Amino acid sequence: MSQDTLTYDEALHIVLAASAKLGTEPCSLGACLGRVLAEPLISNVDLPPFDNSAMDGFALSGGAIVPAGTELSIEGEQAAGDGVAHAGIGAWEIMTGARMPDGLDRVIPVEQTERFPPSRVRLLADVAPGQNVRTAGSDVARGETLLDAGIALQAQHLMLLAALGIANVSVAQRPRMAVICTGRELVDDPAQALAPGQIRNSNGPFLAARLPLAGAEVVHVETVGDDADAFESAMRRALNAGAKIVVTSGAVSMGRYDFVPQALERLGAKTLFHKVAIRPGKPMLFARLPDDVLLFGLPGNPIAVAVGLRFFVEPALRVMLGLPREAPRRAALIKPYSKKPRLRFHLKSRLHIDAQGRLGVEVLDGQESYRIRPLSDANAWAVVSADIDALPAGALVDIYGVGHLEFPLPYGSAA
Template sequence: MISYAKALDLLESAATELGVESISSLNALERICAQDIFSPIALPSFDNSAMDGFAVRYNDTLSASQESLLELRITEIIQAKASAFKFAVAEAGCCCEIMTGAPIPAGYDAVIPIELVQLIERDGQNYIQIKHAVKMHDNVRFSGEDVGLGALLFKRGQQIQANDVMLLASVGIVQLTVFKALSLAIATTGEEISDNYAQELQHGEIYNSNAPLLMNLAAARCFAPRYAGILRDHKTTLQEFIQTSSEQILITTGAVSKGKWDFIPDTLRELGAEIIFHAVAIRPGKPVLFARLKDGRFFFGLPGNPVSSMVGWRFFVIPLLRKMLAKERETSFKLRLEQTFKKKHSLRQFLKARLSIQDGLATAQISHAQESFKIHSLTTNDLWAIVSEDDCVLIAGDLINAVPMYASFK
């Protein structure tokens, strides 16, 4: 049995980087950038107005006051998409009516909102009256104020979110180089497992909950999972699963402990697989297995208890995937422990917990349902609180490391 830290090192050392492909940036949600992305334009790409109003010269407005209204003659109307170069250079005593997003003509250096002026007409000319001076560059958006030309937008390994797609579209990037979608095959083991959810269980049967969990966790991260069914408790079922699967990573749940029907470790050895580790000093999920098949693909044998399977995915499969996708190792954050916790072993423990706010401070509230067969508590908690091997007693108010229950590749 090895430590969790050693297991992480072995996972990352074994990882091989994925190939890349070019896709439309408009359909890049949840995909992982395979290279740094730089902006081909400044954003905004030209100086423009932040609101509907009037472009003025700052110096012209200095004499305006409540007692002495200033009049400026309107010479132009500037709409969005108009070219700033088609308009005359600003003249003293003049202004331009301007729309939100329209370019600022040369010589003007501020915009006064339309609601702060009085419109008048005299001798066929339109004027505005203002009663206070403006500040230099009031309501002007400058070129590059948001994003500079050549600025780094996204680093290699960053996962694209919906707001990122907005930014890519804003700077005109239509193609994106991303890592290819990772393919996974998922199977469960056990004579007692049933996929017939519409049928009543026979005595001794249980519904398959691990496969739906893993399939949805994988799909939510934009991987390409395939459900390969239930492997009955015989080595030929595992042999067939491996030989007929083309996916890059194979995952099974169950049959990795030391029981009579735990056939996976021996079968892998018979097939020439390299078992990189089997059994890690953690709770839950101690029997977790990680192997490299003869053809170089990876194999995870996760324990069959539902929470152990969840821990296996969250703390073993995810770190390997992060490394394959050029991501840094995940870091935890610290929270105040809401109640005292004691453990009687020297294993690293992953505790179901819930983020809570006490007296305005973020705290971790440890669930009382930590047994690895208790599924309902997964739905009522949102954190994993991590107790190190050396910590046997944590007092309420102590800091504890935590990570979100569900992994993100941001």
């Protein structure tokens, strides 16, 4: 290993130290999907807000048990949306979700009754207190903590907030990010025919799609050729768009056209490291530009980009979003695995649950950094540390989800 090549932990320490927590901002319910909650959310109301019927039937009251065979007069009717009603003796016809009339404490389903003229009902089953009644606060009690800080809000959370009448929440500010892909061989337009030597740009769409899922706001995306002046112009456009983090792909190795390190010098950047003992993605570069703008220079191969994003950019985003450092899960290898020593490997993997309910991880074929298909088949990353060169089947390895805000979901039994 070169003296200038850092271990993963050394490089990550530099990234985390350069990252700073951002502030918070209010966000409306309609715009907060995927946003990270900045502070615990406490309910100031009960849910349900009143006792209501769990089904269509008849509401009534009585002692410990109102026995089958009891006949009652029908005093009134209560439908969903009706207001306060005061009941005396007898029964009230009631619809699902309707507020319970004051004085009544149980509901018998309509199919367990027999109605007869003029306005009477006979019970065909015993009815106990509280039966088929949804009590106020039985879902959420006033003063209860609903959601903890750090949760990425999903549709089910929005359902809860809407039910409680919460219109705005405090969320972490999203880091503003730019994506710049380099390479004269890249073609962005899928309708454009490829000339000999050209390839389609997959890194740009991948980064533009994954960064919002990781909690960021993408403010600029651009592709430039292997030209330092064009790259510097793209960088200035990204900064003018308000980017505080720039992710680039390509032109960071040691080849003739790898101009990014020199271009960054002209932009006044300070390179904090260049080369990490990982695979894929060893030539990765990390720099700080004026005004504390951070730049992650990722190699051009697609899986090196995916690894750089998942294991360097996303940990920085966690700091900025006010989240604790991510802890991996552990799972047993389904098959033996061996690798070259002295490099930390990040492996496209798939979690499985076998017929006995045991969790295992399969390291997929096709780990080369140019091979995208296995990444599309993966639902997790398996990480094997630099000091390990071989592991038997059943050995435990660290497992990470496809994104830091997304948990890996296992498939069925491995074939």
